[in-house]
Structures are given as C-alpha cells and as structure tokens.
Amino acid sequence: MTLNTVGNTYVSTPSLLQQMQFPSDNKALGIWLTKGWQANWMAGMQKSMQQGSVPILFDYYLGDLGSMGSGAWGYVQQNAQAWLANTQLLANYLSTLSGTVSVVIQPEFNVPGVGNQAQFGAWLAQAAQILQHAQHPGLTILTSAGVGDFGVYSGSTENASQWSSFYPSLSVAAPYLNFITFQEMRGAVTGGAVVSPQQEGMSTIAGRVIAFSRYLQATYGKPLLLGYMMMNPYTPAGDTANWSAIAAKAYAEILQVSPELQQQGVFGSLEPPRVL
Secondary structure, three states, X not given: OOEEEEOOEEEEHHHHHHHOOOOOOOOEEEEEEEOOOOHHHHOOXXXXXXXXXXXXEEEEXXXXXXXXXXXXXXXXXHHHHHHHHHHHHHHHHHOOOOEEEEEEEOOOOOOOOOOOOHHHHHHHHHHHHHHHOOOEOOEEEEEEEEEEOOOOOOOOOOOHHHHHHHHHHXXXXXXXXXXXXXXXXXXXXXXXXXXXXXXXXXXXXXXXHHHHHHHHHHHHOOOEXXXXXXXXXXXXXXXXXXXXXXXHHHHHHHHHOHHHHHHOOEEEEOOOOEEO
C-alpha cells in the first residue's frame, strides 16, 4: 500500500498519485488481498483513514475462479473452510482499527458452476457475518460481494439470462451485505480471436453499465459500487480499427451517464477508467 518502486527509488503511493495527477479529492483507497496476504500490506491504512480516505478491501482469497473452468466449484468446496478462516484473520486485523472500512468479498465469483450454487451464497453470508462481528463502537465494516458483467456483449446492452445465473448464490448472501460491487472489463481480443468493437462491447459499454446497474438495483435493492472498469485496446497487425479512440469515446460516455447511474443506486467508482 505505502511503497512503489520507481527505478531504484521507493516512493509513497500518495506521492505517485500526485505525480499522476489524480484528483486531490479522491477518497477511495482500494487494496487487493490475495491468498497469503500479510498485515503489513495494509500498514498506514489507519493514518490514511484519519486523513479522510475510505479503504475498500478486495478479499480475493479464492483467486481467479474463471481460469479454473469446470473445476472451479470443486476448488471452492475444497478451500471454503480455509477461506472462512482467512476471513476471520482479516476480521481480527480490522478490529484493531477505527473508522469505516468496506470489504468486497471474492470479486467475480459468478463464474459457471459457482454463481448458481446456493451454498456459495451461504458462505458469502458467513464471511460477511464474520467481518461484521469484528465491529466495535469506533469501527464500521461494510460488506459487499463482487459480480462480473460476463456474457455476450454484442447486439444488446441487456443480458438478463446471464445476469440471472448468479441469483441462486447472491440472493442468499444479499441480506447480509451492505452493498453490491460490479465490474466492467472489455478487450479487443477474446480467446485469441480478434473481434470487432461491437462484438466485444466497447462501443456499447455505457449503455451496458446503465442496464446492469438497473438490473442489480431492481433485483437486490442494494447500493452499488462500480468497483473497477478497464479496457484493452490492443490492435493486432493488420487491424485498422482505432481501438484506443473507441475506448476513449466509451469512457467519455460512461462519465456522461454518471448522473443516471447515481439515480440507480451507484454511489461511486473505485478506480478511474483505464486503457490497458
């Protein structure tokens, strides 16, 4: 959290943000916690909170479930108790702090074979309760679960059949969550095959964000956080499309619809738009 290397010199993250001309009134402070995280990854967080930052921790203990294919659910079952034990370790650490901390539990859990499992929703709820039990009069812990906007992006901004696929799990967990986090990620290349901007959905992402947030709000009735949003404008040899321009235009359109997103319960976006 506190150090990054530039050349052979260590500089603070706040200094880097200033150098990169991030808005001075930026308040969200995102920290990803993968399996094997250490408490010193969050060193200095209390001071940042006292200075007005709002920490949002992404509990990514189970890792990239999407990369596990058909083995994802078996992996979750084998590691569920270790995951919950790790959640208790996180709760123990957070109990030493004062202020407000948000925790997004397992971003992008809604992969085939996992999102449709009510048992996974029960484990999400259990993880949320473990964290909430660590609260004290000086500490508020807000919990969330993170869903990815996966599926077919061409032809329409609506994808209710895909979005409903994780209802069996998230509907179980939602009563124990303070908000729901979602992401939007696009790329010019999928599965090694070059696709068009329309197929990949870059040119329609603003409408997609509106539609997905509307669906989540109507279905679960929770505040929403657009946790992260990225695009990859990689242009293969011979491709004449200006992917960077397409991505820049899409980001501008998302910013333009911010008021509408706010009306649908989106209270913030953790990361600024990025072109990878």
